[in-house]
Amino acid sequence: MNQPEATVGDLGEQGILDTILPLLDSRTANLGPGDDAGALNVQGTEILVSVDTLVENQDFKLIWPSGLEHRAYDIGWKSIAQNVSDINAMGGRSTGAVISLSLPPTTSLEWVKDFAQGIADAINALGAKELTILGGDLGKSTEISVTTTVLGETAHGKILRSGAKPGDVIAVAGRLGDAGAGLSVLEHGSSATTWSRAVRRIAEAQCKPVPPLGSGPRAAEAGANAMMDISDGLVRDTARLAKSSGVSIDFERQVLQKFAARLAPAAQLTKADPMDWVLHGGEDFGLLAAFPADAEVPEEFTVLGVAKARSGRRSLVTVDGKTVTANAGFDHFN
Amino acid sequence: MNQPEATVGDLGEQGILDTILPLLDSRTANLGPGDDAGALNVQGTEILVSVDTLVENQDFKLIWPSGLEHRAYDIGWKSIAQNVSDINAMGGRSTGAVISLSLPPTTSLEWVKDFAQGIADAINALGAKELTILGGDLGKSTEISVTTTVLGETAHGKILRSGAKPGDVIAVAGRLGDAGAGLSVLEHGSSATTWSRAVRRIAEAQCKPVPPLGSGPRAAEAGANAMMDISDGLVRDTARLAKSSGVSIDFERQVLQKFAARLAPAAQLTKADPMDWVLHGGEDFGLLAAFPADAEVPEEFTVLGVAKARSGRRSLVTVDGKTVTANAGFDHFN
Missing domain, CATH: 3.90.650.10 (PurM-like C-terminal domain)
Structure with a gap:
């Protein structure tokens, strides 16, 4: 059994999930066996939902060891790309997104503009033409963190x-x-x-x-x-x-x-x-x-x-x- | 006009939004004038969507200056409470949620269990009886950050x-x-x-x-x-x-x-x-x-x-x- 002093670093993702899911048991009826997106039935239509977070120094580095600067534009782009990909992988089309952005207060306004442009361009260039930004959240943090949730629909039922x-x-x-x-x-x-x-x-x-x-x-x-x-x-x-x-x-x-x-x-x-x-x-x-x-x-x-x-x-x-x-x-x- | 060196701390939330929203213009058709939740039309049914993030040392302190320890249970509880509140404020019922959790690898497994229990208990105790957890994301960070997205529906049309x-x-x-x-x-x-x-x-x-x-x-x-x-x-x-x-x-x-x-x-x-x-x-x-x-x-x-x-x-x-x-x-x- 798990020791009380066990850490999430010891257990890894699957170990953490094995701990959490039984506690949420009665609330996860629709949760698939690790599929790319969850699904919610709305008046007979199945809504697909996917969420992913990008965190500074974990998922990107503002300056990579090679010396390349990581553009805010690319962070915005990737936050859309990885979630529309999950909907795509279920055979669906992305229809809506909400974006939560946590930033150090010293972040430049130019950075934020570049980030937003990356989001807009990813939606257009990747061809997610039905995707609408439905809302978001802005807050303070010491490291940059972006969580994007994308909703989607399928025409032919989802592929597992x-x-x-x-x-x-x-x-x-x-x-x-x-x-x-x-x-x-x-x-x-x-x-x-x-x-x-x-x-x-x-x-x-x-x-x-x-x-x-x-x-x-x-x-x-x-x-x-x-x-x-x-x-x-x-x-x-x-x-x-x-x-x-x-x-x-x-x-x-x-x-x-x-x-x-x-x-x-x-x-x-x-x-x-x-x-x-x-x-x-x-x-x-x-x-x-x-x-x-x-x-x-x-x-x-x-x-x-x-x-x-x-x-x-x-x-x-x-x-x-x-x-x-x-x-x-x-x-x-x- | 904004100086190139302006920071998000200088501008505040509204200033940041005023910068971002024009860039996303063609993609925010459904975005309300600051309502609590966004809305997506799915085959004639309106789906409400709300997102909020809680970040360590911004939205809670693990140990408050008073000496009180902030329980992981309460963080899980609040991450649900503030989002179901947004759906409630539109006159709706919460039907689904996805949760993204970023944690330092040194976080104890007990902490994660306590967090999950707070989520499960909030859903039950607050009376969000139709709310299903649809999925989530787990990742590493240096500060604890929780982003919860809740979906909902209204019976009588949304209240703005x-x-x-x-x-x-x-x-x-x-x-x-x-x-x-x-x-x-x-x-x-x-x-x-x-x-x-x-x-x-x-x-x-x-x-x-x-x-x-x-x-x-x-x-x-x-x-x-x-x-x-x-x-x-x-x-x-x-x-x-x-x-x-x-x-x-x-x-x-x-x-x-x-x-x-x-x-x-x-x-x-x-x-x-x-x-x-x-x-x-x-x-x-x-x-x-x-x-x-x-x-x-x-x-x-x-x-x-x-x-x-x-x-x-x-x-x-x-x-x-x-x-x-x-x-x-x-x-x-x-």
Whole structure:
């Protein structure tokens, strides 16, 4: 059992949730098994709800070790991007948002303007054309913190993580590994002044992610059995989808290598294996979807592999048949 | 014009909003003129949305100057209370919530349990019986921060701040001044060990507010023309309602004094004038409502005064005909 002196850092996210959820038991009837967004039934229509927080020095650094300044614009952009991605991953369209912003009083007004412009531009550029800002909250803090809640609707009913079946084709839309590679170059000491245009683009994938909106509803229309966005890394998130669905999933290394090849400029700079970013990098907010073998997979999806019946009691994620496990380091508390 | 070096501390909340809102212009079509909650139309049903953030050392102190420890339970309670209050103030019922919690990794697991219990108990004890927790977010920070978003619905259409008419009766339900008095005793150096039971109850009004749920929908049924919750103080919030409605509002000192009399134990301790708490204290989350003169005001409301036609171009708040203005110090950034 837990010691009274246990800390949230000891337990990690799942341990904390395992502690909290029983206390809220009677109040969480609609809470899905870890899906990207919650759902509320309103007069027969299902409203999707997603919330995410960005905190200074945890989710971004105002000045990265590479020397790059993190723009307020990008913080505004990402706070929208990661939440509309969650709605997208359920096959939905984002319709409304509220934003709570906590700021040190010394923050410049220019910073706030730049932040708001990033929000407005993300909504437009990502194509969340039905999204309206419904309200917000402003307050004081010692570190910058932004919490955005996005509401959405689906036309075809929501797509869960749990519906993948043996024989399904597993495919991805959007970027894979770019944001992870971007994080590595941003963290790479004092290098920003030497970056090539290609490296700068990779860094931007971390600061200003582009989830493939539109692909969520298109995948739903094409008959996807299961879907989620990749926020914590391909292997970690695929393992969640596989476990929820009771299947194993095998990827083809050759296809993954095509994604890795695009990250060569970052790998040269940081002396890393780019395949690590493809397998374990988070925050690209690409879509991972399982389609029936006879479905017409929308063209922006790349088929990475297949779902298989489990051979034992555990759901496995394999690459060319060889088991891979998630890197440590993606739990927000570990 | 704003200087480039202007800070959010210089501008205050309204100045920041005046900067942000034009940038989000095309995206804020549904944003009301400062009402308690935003609204989203879902297939003909109006969904109300409210968000509020509590930040350590801004909205609560883990140990107050008086020596009182602020319980995690109360933080969970208040994060629910202040948002269901916003929905209540629109005449609505709360139906769903998402909660984002940012914590230092050294936070004890007991703290998290206590926090979750406060959430569950607030939902039950305040009577938000349709409220379901739909999801949340957990992350790391150096200071504790909780952002709760609550969704709601109304049966009779939402009640705005802007509908008060000359001749309307102005009434309040719930506490008035208690939370402000509570804040004063909590801040009163090293006094907690000497508190009487009455003072402890007043301190609790700050830590664990009890918005009068049920009174919002009842006021709506009784035909209230305008409504809002009192979160920033009676005078400040009444001025907002008066300005939105284009009226002036006059209160009777004799009635306000009855509320002040209840705060005598706190006033004795801190050598304060309890009328200051009644006029300027925030966070009781009582309901301020304007009823037509011939309406049957629900019995839990106390009539404080009347709305009058403006004599000049400005909306005034008066007590026995004498103008009162809001204290400084309630802007989150000033």
